[in-house]
Amino acid sequence: MIPILMYHQIGEPAPRGTPYRGLTVHPRDFRRQMLWLRRLGYRGLSMAQLMPYLRGEKHGKVVGITFDDGYCNVLDHAVPILEDCGFHATNYFVARQLGGSNVWDRDEGVPPSPLMDAQGVRAWVAAGHEVGSHTLNHPVLPRISPELAINEIRDSRDALEQLAGAPVTAFCYPYGKFTPALADCVRDSGYHSATTTARGLVRPDDDPFALPRVAVVRSTLLPRFLLKSLTRLEDRKRIQAERANAATGPGPRAS
Numbered sequence: 001m002i003p004i005l006m007y008h009q010i011g012e013p014a015p016r017g018t019p020y021r022g023l024t025v026h027p028r029d030f031r032r033q034m035l036w037l038r039r040l041g042y043r044g045l046s047m048a049q050l051m052p053y054l055r056g057e058k059h060g061k062v063v064g065i066t067f068d069d070g071y072c073n074v075l076d077h078a079v080p081i082l083e084d085c086g087f088h089a090t091n092y093f094v095a096r097q098l099g100g101s102n103v104w105d106r107d108e109g110v111p112p113s114p115l116m117d118a119q120g121v122r123a124w125v126a127a128g129h130e131v132g133s134h135t136l137n138h139p140v141l142p143r144i145s146p147e148l149a150i151n152e153i154r155d156s157r158d159a160l161e162q163l164a165g166a167p168v169t170a171f172c173y174p175y176g177k178f179t180p181a182l183a184d185c186v187r188d189s190g191y192h193s194a195t196t197t198a199r200g201l202v203r204p205d206d207d208p209f210a211l212p213r214v215a216v217v218r219s220t221l222l223p224r225f226l227l228k229s230l231t232r233l234e235d236r237k238r239i240q241a242e243r244a245n246a247a248t249g250p251g252p253r254a255s
Contacts, residue, residue, distance in 0.1 A: 001201035002053055003229045004064035006213035009113060011073035013218050019109045022217040027077040033216070033225050034085045037063055040230070044087030046130035047170035047193050054193075054202055054211075063229060064202075065089035066195060066213065068134060068172060069102060070121070072114045079127050091116075091124055092134035092172035092195075095156040098163075104138040104174075118163055125164050132170035133157050133191070140177050149182060154189045169193065171209075183209040200238030212238060 008023040010030050015021075037044060042061045045053075052058040065082070067074050070093040082089055097103065099117030102110065116124065125131060135141070135152040136159070144152070153171065160168045169192040173182070176197030186194045186209050193208045200212035214228050227233045 001203055001232075001235060002050070002062060002064065003201050003234070004047075004050070004066060004195060004211060004213045005229065006195070006197070006215045007065075007067045007074070007078075008069060009071045009073050010067075010077040011071075014111055018111060020105065022219055024073075025216060025218055025220070027081070029218075029220075029222070030078060031081045032222050034081050034087060036222065036226060037229070038085045038087070042230075044082065044085065044089065046088040047090040047132060047195070048130050049088060051192055051208070054204075054206075054208065056204055064213075066132070066170075066172070067091045069094060069138075070098070070116045070134070071102075072116055072120060075116055075120050075124055079124070079129070082129070083127065088129055090130040090132045090170050092132040092170070093121060093160055094134045094136070094138045095159040096136045097138065121160075121163055125166060130170060131160050131164040131166065131168055132172060133160055133168055134172050135174055138174045140175055141173060141182050142177050142179050146181070150185055150189075153182070153185050157189055157191065170195075173197075178210070183207070198238070199234055199241070201232075201235050203235075 007025060010025055010027055013021050013024045042063050044065045045062050047064060050064040053062050065087060070091050097115055100115055101112035133156040136156045139152060141149045157168045171186050171191040171194040173194060173196055193211060195211045195213055198212040202211055214234050
């Protein structure tokens with residue numbers, strides 16, 4: 001089983017009481033996490049690099065590293081650390097918010113945080129990292145019409161490919177929400193993988209368009225980080241969640 005780490009922002013956390021404050025990991029903690037992975041013999045990979053391992057074509061001590069939304073502080077703080085460790089990562093960008101901010105969080109009282117602009121995206125690529133898609137506008141895909149959802153998935157890939165000058169084959173569902181039909185659309189749109197917010201390590205038989213991840217937040221101190229990433233802890237939590245879902249009856253596939 002392989003962990004795919006899920007980060008959002010790397011920087012100074014907002015003041016206490018700020019909604020979603022926990023989604024910002026301090027650069028000091030991020031550095032410790034990456035250094036310990038390297039010391040333990042793991043390689044940090046982008047989703048494109050990780051896919052042969054997920055398909056069983058390659059074997060080794062690897063970890064997927066992903067960032068959601070495309071925050072500027074990831075470029076500022078995470079890229080130098082990744083470079084020091086020789087690691088690579090995927091950032092899932094919101095194509096129509098480049099150079100903007102996390103407007104989708106505004107109604108929750110979350111302070112705006114700047115997102116990379118076109119130049120930032122190119123700097124991300126120049127540093128050896130992968131551009132992934134997080135749609136055009138960061139909607140809850142199952143709540144919008146199928147036609148709009150298709151546009152969000154397909155058009156974001158086209159726009160980001162033109163900007164990055166490289167194939168965009170990794171997708172991430174905003175809020176982790178999706179349906180079987182949306183997963184099919186992602187596949188048909190030319191992506192090779194799609195990640196969710198469901199917790200767990202990736203198993204050999206997992207659907208590549210419904211991949212779980214290991215959430216890393218501000219409060220994930222190093223011992224907990226290593227337990228979540230490199231042991232069966234997250235898989236046990238996943239099994240518990242699957243049993244709970246089975247007990248309450250079938251529902252839409254979401255995370």
